[in-house]
Amino acid sequence: MRRPPQIVAFGGGGFSMGSESTLLDDYVIGLTGVPRPRVCFLPTASGDADHYVVRFYRAFAAGRCEPSHISLFRRETGVADPRAHLLAQDLIYVGGGSVVSLLGTWRAHGLDTALREAWQTGVVLCGGSAGSLCWFSEAVSGFHCGAPRKVTGLGLLPWSNAVHYGDEPARRAAFQGAIATGMAPGYGVSDGAALRFVGVELAEVVGSGRDSGAFFVSGDGHGGATERELPIRKLDQCLFPAHGADAGEEAVAA
Amino acid sequence: MSRMAGAAGRCLREDPRRILAMGGGGFTMNDRSGVLDRLVLELTGRGVPRVCFLPTASGDQREQLMRFHERFSLWPCETSILSLFHLQRDRLDPREFLLSQDAIYVGGGSMRNMLAIWREHRIDAVMREAWEAGVVLAGLSAGAMCWFEGGISLSGGRPEAVKGLGFLPGSLSVHRDSEPQRWPAYQRAIADGQLPDGYAADDGTALVFAGRHLVECVASAPSQRIVRVELEAGSPVQRPLPLRVLNRAEAPASVGRLAPAPIDAERVAVEELRSVRVLRQRWE
Numbered sequence: 001m002r003r004p005p006q007i008v009a010f011g012g013g014g015f016s017m018g019s020e021s022t023l024l025d026d027y028v029i030g031l032t033g034v035p036r037p038r039v040c041f042l043p044t045a046s047g048d049a050d051h052y053v054v055r056f057y058r059a060f061a062a063g064r065c066e067p068s069h070i071s072l073f074r075r076e077t078g079v080a081d082p083r084a085h086l087l088a089q090d091l092i093y094v095g096g097g098s099v100v101s102l103l104g105t106w107r108a109h110g111l112d113t114a115l116r117e118a119w120q121t122g123v124v125l126c127g128g129s130a131g132s133l134c135w136f137s138e139a140v141s142g143f144h145c146g147a148p149r150k151v152t153g154l155g156l157l158p159w160s161n162a163v164h165y166g167d168e169p170a171r172r173a174a175f176q177g178a179i180a181t182g183m184a185p186g187y188g189v190s191d192g193a194a195l196r197f198v199g200v201e202l203a204e205v206v207g208s209g210r211d212s213g214a215f216f217v218s219g220d221g222h223g224g225a226t227e228r229e230l231p232i233r234k235l236d237q238c239l240f241p242a243h244g245a246d247a248g249e250e251a252v253a254a
Numbered sequence: 255m256s257r258m259a260g261a262a263g264r265c266l267r268e269d270p271r272r273i274l275a276m277g278g279g280g281f282t283m284n285d286r287s288g289v290l291d292r293l294v295l296e297l298t299g300r301g302v303p304r305v306c307f308l309p310t311a312s313g314d315q316r317e318q319l320m321r322f323h324e325r326f327s328l329w330p331c332e333t334s335i336l337s338l339f340h341l342q343r344d345r346l347d348p349r350e351f352l353l354s355q356d357a358i359y360v361g362g363g364s365m366r367n368m369l370a371i372w373r374e375h376r377i378d379a380v381m382r383e384a385w386e387a388g389v390v391l392a393g394l395s396a397g398a399m400c401w402f403e404g405g406i407s408l409s410g411g412r413p414e415a416v417k418g419l420g421f422l423p424g425s426l427s428v429h430r431d432s433e434p435q436r437w438p439a440y441q442r443a444i445a446d447g448q449l450p451d452g453y454a455a456d457d458g459t460a461l462v463f464a465g466r467h468l469v470e471c472v473a474s475a476p477s478q479r480i481v482r483v484e485l486e487a488g489s490p491v492q493r494p495l496p497l498r499v500l501n502r503a504e505a506p507a508s509v510g511r512l513a514p515a516p517i518d519a520e521r522v523a524v525e526e527l528r529s530v531r532v533l534r535q536r537w538e
């Protein structure tokens with residue numbers, strides 16, 4: 001099945017946040033446009049935490065997809081050729097955790113280039129928290145100690161990104177501050193909402209209806225930052241989006 | 255302790271830098287004998303040392319964290335764990351935290367991942383600072399090979415040479431007895447010049463370094479071996495090194511005695527405070 005490059009960046013939510021609603025997970029499965037998609041989970045940012053992998057298999061049960069995961073901390077077991085495995089997927093789901101640790105580990109195994117290839121060949125990429133920040137060129141990551149840190153991501157999307165945006169006021173302020181002082185303009189997304197990019201352009205924002213919004217933040221030209229709230233399409237329990245591939249191709253053409 | 259007299263003894267006294275590199279064993283491998291773990295504390299020369307476990311190579315596997323607390327609750331010490339996956343939750347400055355320790359215990363797992371993650375968080379530079387400040391650096395497997403110029407790791411699935419931090423000269427291969435598939439890869443890597451000469455160590459053994467000098471080899475059982483591997487006329491030749499078998503009943507601080515910490519009133523007061531705190535923690 002031919003699909004355009006697509007990335008779905010969650011502000012937070014999906015099975016990994018333990019939310020009772022599986023709307024975002026259902027949404028990304030729908031985007032693959034195939035009845036039983038191959039879905040691979042990358043739990044790298046959590047250090048391949050066992051409980052997280054188990055929750056993935058529970059949420060992405062074999063009944064509706066072909067689930068698998070890659071552990072980069074136990075390469076001697078499991079998937080032998082991560083690149084080939086990733087390229088054979090319909091959907092790659094990246095879990096949360098430390099985005100700094102995630103990027104370092106990926107680079108050490110060449111997953112940064114493998115994921116770019118997968119994206120270019122139409123494998124849908126998605127994830128929340130660290131699994132969202134990683135796709136962008138820049139991001140403001142967690143508050144380790146003192147000031148939040150600017151992180152350089154994979155740069156598939158030429159924007160910046162902040163997650164849990166409307167949910168953590170300090171994060172919102174730090175993101176605006178970073179953009180005011182020269183970081184690329186970008187998207188702040190709250191828990192329960194998700195950005196869908198086709199190619200490098202935003203195609204739509206979807207949400208559970210209980211999220212605190214999604215925003216485009218850019219410099220105002222006077223050393224400050226402005227925030228523009230984005231319209232959100234509320235996801236319905238049983239309504240899948242217009243078929244991923246079709247909608248995607250339209251957006252690419254536009 | 256006559257073995258440690260002479261040049262080695264001088265090294266221990268004059269150079270504050272300590273590394274304990276284990277071929278395997280210790281609490282993470284469910285080793286019933288705690289002698290290597292105890293040696294980590296003894297090398298600090300402190301009454302109630304602060305010991306931090308760094309489980310990066312395993313991805314902070316929960317079982318390892320539990321075993322760390324279980325094992326080190328046996329001795330007077332202040333334990334902590336530094337997770338590079340949860341810095342946000344813990345709100346820690348890893349540099350400050352590591353430099354405030356008396357010993358850093360690095361767990362095993364993927365050497366490649368551990369070093370990549372350390373680099374991103376600039377822990378490699380912090381480790382050098384800690385080493386030079388006299389914080390004991392200890393570890394097994396990935397946590398032992400990382401201090402050398404390189405080692406043989408399964409990080410990529412198959413055994414292969416991986417570059418280390420190079421604090422210590424030469425290379426190290428671990429689990430010599432329990433994972434024999436590493437041995438041919440190690441020999442090849444040395445023959446090809448991918449790795450410099452070095453050591454292959456069994457589970458339960460460890461090399462003790464003062465600065466860049468090997469001071470002694472220790473073991474938890476007499477049957478265990480550490481071999482020196484050197485390239486001679488194009489092929490690697492191995493020779494077993496003398497080992498001191500650690501005594502289970504030995505009182506703590508036997509090695510610490512050789513490197514007495516300078517005594518000052520403030521430190522004594524702080525140590526007392528710490529021991530009171532440790533006792534309180536234990537009873538609460």
